[in-house]
Amino acid sequence: MASGSCMCGDIKYEYTGEPAVTALCHCIDCQKWTGGAYTSNVVVPRTNFKVTSGSPKTWDAKGDSGKVNKHFFCGQCGSSLYTELEVMPDVTCVKAGGLDNGAASLGGKVGVEFYTKDRVSYLHEVSGAKQEPQFG
Structure with a gap:
Protein backbone atom coordinates (compact mmCIF):
# COMPACT_ATOMS: atom_id res chain seq x y z
CA MET A 1 0.00 0.00 0.00
CA ALA A 2 1.08 3.58 -0.67
CA SER A 3 -0.45 6.75 0.67
CA GLY A 4 -0.29 10.43 -0.05
CA SER A 5 -1.86 13.78 0.59
CA CYS A 6 -2.12 17.35 -0.51
CA MET A 7 0.24 19.95 0.92
CA CYS A 8 -2.11 21.10 3.71
CA GLY A 9 -3.20 17.55 4.61
CA ASP A 10 -6.94 18.10 4.05
CA ILE A 11 -7.05 15.42 1.32
CA LYS A 12 -5.51 12.01 1.93
CA TYR A 13 -5.55 8.98 -0.35
CA GLU A 14 -4.06 5.54 -0.75
CA TYR A 15 -3.71 2.74 -3.25
CA THR A 16 -2.94 -0.94 -2.93
CA GLY A 17 -0.88 -3.19 -5.16
CA GLU A 18 1.82 -2.35 -7.63
CA PRO A 19 1.41 0.44 -10.18
CA ALA A 20 0.49 -0.59 -13.70
CA VAL A 21 3.15 1.84 -14.90
CA THR A 22 5.16 4.84 -13.80
CA ALA A 23 5.11 7.72 -16.26
CA LEU A 24 6.22 11.24 -16.92
CA CYS A 25 3.96 13.37 -19.08
CA HIS A 26 5.45 16.37 -20.85
CA CYS A 27 2.26 17.62 -22.54
CA ILE A 28 1.42 21.32 -22.38
CA ASP A 29 -1.66 20.61 -20.21
CA CYS A 30 0.49 18.80 -17.63
CA GLN A 31 3.00 21.64 -17.68
CA LYS A 32 0.19 24.09 -16.90
CA TRP A 33 -1.39 21.70 -14.35
CA THR A 34 1.80 21.52 -12.30
CA GLY A 35 3.44 24.83 -13.10
CA GLY A 36 6.47 22.71 -13.95
CA ALA A 37 8.05 20.95 -16.90
CA TYR A 38 6.02 17.69 -16.61
CA THR A 39 3.90 15.52 -14.34
CA SER A 40 5.30 12.48 -12.58
CA ASN A 41 2.67 9.75 -12.30
CA VAL A 42 1.96 6.41 -10.69
CA VAL A 43 -0.78 4.77 -12.75
CA VAL A 44 -2.89 2.38 -10.66
CA PRO A 45 -6.15 0.47 -11.18
CA ARG A 46 -9.09 2.69 -10.13
CA THR A 47 -10.41 -0.15 -8.00
CA ASN A 48 -7.17 -0.03 -5.96
CA PHE A 49 -7.32 3.74 -5.32
CA LYS A 50 -9.39 5.60 -2.74
CA VAL A 51 -9.59 8.98 -1.07
CA THR A 52 -9.46 8.35 2.68
CA SER A 53 -9.96 11.90 3.97
CA GLY A 54 -11.48 15.07 2.54
CA SER A 55 -13.21 15.84 -0.74
CA PRO A 56 -11.14 16.94 -3.71
CA LYS A 57 -12.40 19.51 -6.16
CA THR A 58 -12.34 18.73 -9.88
CA LYS A 70 -10.69 15.02 -14.98
CA HIS A 71 -8.19 16.76 -12.67
CA PHE A 72 -8.58 16.35 -8.89
CA PHE A 73 -7.04 18.93 -6.56
CA CYS A 74 -7.29 20.31 -3.04
CA GLY A 75 -9.62 23.30 -2.80
CA GLN A 76 -7.73 24.57 0.25
CA CYS A 77 -4.06 24.52 -0.81
CA GLY A 78 -4.43 23.87 -4.56
CA SER A 79 -2.24 20.75 -4.68
CA SER A 80 -2.60 18.54 -7.77
CA LEU A 81 -3.66 15.08 -6.57
CA TYR A 82 -4.61 12.77 -9.43
CA THR A 83 -6.31 12.58 -12.81
CA GLU A 84 -8.85 10.24 -14.34
CA LEU A 85 -8.88 10.10 -18.13
CA GLU A 86 -11.87 8.95 -20.17
CA VAL A 87 -9.43 7.30 -22.58
CA MET A 88 -8.15 5.16 -19.67
CA PRO A 89 -11.34 4.38 -17.71
CA ASP A 90 -9.83 1.64 -15.54
CA VAL A 91 -6.90 3.55 -14.03
CA THR A 92 -6.12 6.57 -11.87
CA CYS A 93 -3.00 8.65 -12.54
CA VAL A 94 -1.70 9.62 -9.10
CA LYS A 95 0.62 12.64 -9.08
CA ALA A 96 3.76 11.17 -7.51
CA GLY A 97 4.82 14.39 -5.77
CA GLY A 98 2.04 13.93 -3.21
CA LEU A 99 3.08 10.42 -2.21
CA ASP A 100 4.42 9.76 1.29
CA ASN A 101 7.71 8.19 2.39
CA GLY A 102 9.82 9.16 -0.60
CA ALA A 103 7.57 7.38 -3.11
CA ALA A 104 7.80 10.38 -5.46
CA SER A 105 11.08 8.80 -6.59
CA LEU A 106 8.99 6.17 -8.44
CA GLY A 107 11.28 3.49 -7.08
CA GLY A 108 14.04 4.88 -9.29
CA LYS A 109 12.27 3.68 -12.47
CA VAL A 110 10.23 5.59 -15.03
CA GLY A 111 8.41 3.19 -17.34
CA VAL A 112 7.35 5.64 -20.05
CA GLU A 113 7.55 9.30 -21.01
CA PHE A 114 4.51 10.67 -22.87
CA TYR A 115 4.36 13.74 -25.12
CA THR A 116 8.09 13.86 -25.59
CA LYS A 117 7.37 16.22 -28.52
CA ASP A 118 6.53 18.84 -25.85
CA ARG A 119 9.47 18.06 -23.54
CA VAL A 120 11.24 21.28 -22.51
CA SER A 121 14.62 21.71 -24.16
CA TYR A 122 16.73 21.49 -20.99
CA LEU A 123 15.44 17.99 -20.13
CA HIS A 124 16.68 14.77 -21.69
CA GLU A 125 15.03 11.38 -21.99
CA VAL A 126 15.10 9.09 -18.97
CA SER A 127 17.36 6.15 -19.75
CA GLY A 128 15.39 2.94 -20.09
CA ALA A 129 11.97 4.65 -20.29
CA LYS A 130 9.83 4.07 -23.35
CA GLN A 131 9.59 7.31 -25.34
CA GLU A 132 6.20 8.29 -26.78
CA PRO A 133 5.93 11.51 -28.86
CA GLN A 134 2.23 11.68 -27.90
CA PHE A 135 -0.09 9.51 -25.86
CA GLY A 136 -0.32 5.86 -26.90
Missing part, protein backbone atom coordinates in the same frame (compact mmCIF):
# COMPACT_ATOMS: atom_id res chain seq x y z
CA TRP A 59 -11.69 20.50 -13.13
CA ASP A 60 -12.28 18.94 -16.55
CA ALA A 61 -10.04 19.50 -19.55
CA LYS A 62 -10.50 18.09 -23.04
CA GLY A 63 -7.51 15.97 -24.08
CA ASP A 64 -6.12 15.57 -27.59
CA SER A 65 -8.46 12.58 -27.95
CA GLY A 66 -11.48 14.87 -27.50
CA LYS A 67 -12.32 13.03 -24.29
CA VAL A 68 -12.36 14.44 -20.75
CA ASN A 69 -9.30 14.49 -18.50
Whole structure:
Protein backbone atom coordinates (compact mmCIF):
# COMPACT_ATOMS: atom_id res chain seq x y z
CA MET A 1 0.00 0.00 0.00
CA ALA A 2 1.08 3.58 -0.67
CA SER A 3 -0.45 6.75 0.67
CA GLY A 4 -0.29 10.43 -0.05
CA SER A 5 -1.86 13.78 0.59
CA CYS A 6 -2.12 17.35 -0.51
CA MET A 7 0.24 19.95 0.92
CA CYS A 8 -2.11 21.10 3.71
CA GLY A 9 -3.20 17.55 4.61
CA ASP A 10 -6.94 18.10 4.05
CA ILE A 11 -7.05 15.42 1.32
CA LYS A 12 -5.51 12.01 1.93
CA TYR A 13 -5.55 8.98 -0.35
CA GLU A 14 -4.06 5.54 -0.75
CA TYR A 15 -3.71 2.74 -3.25
CA THR A 16 -2.94 -0.94 -2.93
CA GLY A 17 -0.88 -3.19 -5.16
CA GLU A 18 1.82 -2.35 -7.63
CA PRO A 19 1.41 0.44 -10.18
CA ALA A 20 0.49 -0.59 -13.70
CA VAL A 21 3.15 1.84 -14.90
CA THR A 22 5.16 4.84 -13.80
CA ALA A 23 5.11 7.72 -16.26
CA LEU A 24 6.22 11.24 -16.92
CA CYS A 25 3.96 13.37 -19.08
CA HIS A 26 5.45 16.37 -20.85
CA CYS A 27 2.26 17.62 -22.54
CA ILE A 28 1.42 21.32 -22.38
CA ASP A 29 -1.66 20.61 -20.21
CA CYS A 30 0.49 18.80 -17.63
CA GLN A 31 3.00 21.64 -17.68
CA LYS A 32 0.19 24.09 -16.90
CA TRP A 33 -1.39 21.70 -14.35
CA THR A 34 1.80 21.52 -12.30
CA GLY A 35 3.44 24.83 -13.10
CA GLY A 36 6.47 22.71 -13.95
CA ALA A 37 8.05 20.95 -16.90
CA TYR A 38 6.02 17.69 -16.61
CA THR A 39 3.90 15.52 -14.34
CA SER A 40 5.30 12.48 -12.58
CA ASN A 41 2.67 9.75 -12.30
CA VAL A 42 1.96 6.41 -10.69
CA VAL A 43 -0.78 4.77 -12.75
CA VAL A 44 -2.89 2.38 -10.66
CA PRO A 45 -6.15 0.47 -11.18
CA ARG A 46 -9.09 2.69 -10.13
CA THR A 47 -10.41 -0.15 -8.00
CA ASN A 48 -7.17 -0.03 -5.96
CA PHE A 49 -7.32 3.74 -5.32
CA LYS A 50 -9.39 5.60 -2.74
CA VAL A 51 -9.59 8.98 -1.07
CA THR A 52 -9.46 8.35 2.68
CA SER A 53 -9.96 11.90 3.97
CA GLY A 54 -11.48 15.07 2.54
CA SER A 55 -13.21 15.84 -0.74
CA PRO A 56 -11.14 16.94 -3.71
CA LYS A 57 -12.40 19.51 -6.16
CA THR A 58 -12.34 18.73 -9.88
CA TRP A 59 -11.69 20.50 -13.13
CA ASP A 60 -12.28 18.94 -16.55
CA ALA A 61 -10.04 19.50 -19.55
CA LYS A 62 -10.50 18.09 -23.04
CA GLY A 63 -7.51 15.97 -24.08
CA ASP A 64 -6.12 15.57 -27.59
CA SER A 65 -8.46 12.58 -27.95
CA GLY A 66 -11.48 14.87 -27.50
CA LYS A 67 -12.32 13.03 -24.29
CA VAL A 68 -12.36 14.44 -20.75
CA ASN A 69 -9.30 14.49 -18.50
CA LYS A 70 -10.69 15.02 -14.98
CA HIS A 71 -8.19 16.76 -12.67
CA PHE A 72 -8.58 16.35 -8.89
CA PHE A 73 -7.04 18.93 -6.56
CA CYS A 74 -7.29 20.31 -3.04
CA GLY A 75 -9.62 23.30 -2.80
CA GLN A 76 -7.73 24.57 0.25
CA CYS A 77 -4.06 24.52 -0.81
CA GLY A 78 -4.43 23.87 -4.56
CA SER A 79 -2.24 20.75 -4.68
CA SER A 80 -2.60 18.54 -7.77
CA LEU A 81 -3.66 15.08 -6.57
CA TYR A 82 -4.61 12.77 -9.43
CA THR A 83 -6.31 12.58 -12.81
CA GLU A 84 -8.85 10.24 -14.34
CA LEU A 85 -8.88 10.10 -18.13
CA GLU A 86 -11.87 8.95 -20.17
CA VAL A 87 -9.43 7.30 -22.58
CA MET A 88 -8.15 5.16 -19.67
CA PRO A 89 -11.34 4.38 -17.71
CA ASP A 90 -9.83 1.64 -15.54
CA VAL A 91 -6.90 3.55 -14.03
CA THR A 92 -6.12 6.57 -11.87
CA CYS A 93 -3.00 8.65 -12.54
CA VAL A 94 -1.70 9.62 -9.10
CA LYS A 95 0.62 12.64 -9.08
CA ALA A 96 3.76 11.17 -7.51
CA GLY A 97 4.82 14.39 -5.77
CA GLY A 98 2.04 13.93 -3.21
CA LEU A 99 3.08 10.42 -2.21
CA ASP A 100 4.42 9.76 1.29
CA ASN A 101 7.71 8.19 2.39
CA GLY A 102 9.82 9.16 -0.60
CA ALA A 103 7.57 7.38 -3.11
CA ALA A 104 7.80 10.38 -5.46
CA SER A 105 11.08 8.80 -6.59
CA LEU A 106 8.99 6.17 -8.44
CA GLY A 107 11.28 3.49 -7.08
CA GLY A 108 14.04 4.88 -9.29
CA LYS A 109 12.27 3.68 -12.47
CA VAL A 110 10.23 5.59 -15.03
CA GLY A 111 8.41 3.19 -17.34
CA VAL A 112 7.35 5.64 -20.05
CA GLU A 113 7.55 9.30 -21.01
CA PHE A 114 4.51 10.67 -22.87
CA TYR A 115 4.36 13.74 -25.12
CA THR A 116 8.09 13.86 -25.59
CA LYS A 117 7.37 16.22 -28.52
CA ASP A 118 6.53 18.84 -25.85
CA ARG A 119 9.47 18.06 -23.54
CA VAL A 120 11.24 21.28 -22.51
CA SER A 121 14.62 21.71 -24.16
CA TYR A 122 16.73 21.49 -20.99
CA LEU A 123 15.44 17.99 -20.13
CA HIS A 124 16.68 14.77 -21.69
CA GLU A 125 15.03 11.38 -21.99
CA VAL A 126 15.10 9.09 -18.97
CA SER A 127 17.36 6.15 -19.75
CA GLY A 128 15.39 2.94 -20.09
CA ALA A 129 11.97 4.65 -20.29
CA LYS A 130 9.83 4.07 -23.35
CA GLN A 131 9.59 7.31 -25.34
CA GLU A 132 6.20 8.29 -26.78
CA PRO A 133 5.93 11.51 -28.86
CA GLN A 134 2.23 11.68 -27.90
CA PHE A 135 -0.09 9.51 -25.86
CA GLY A 136 -0.32 5.86 -26.90
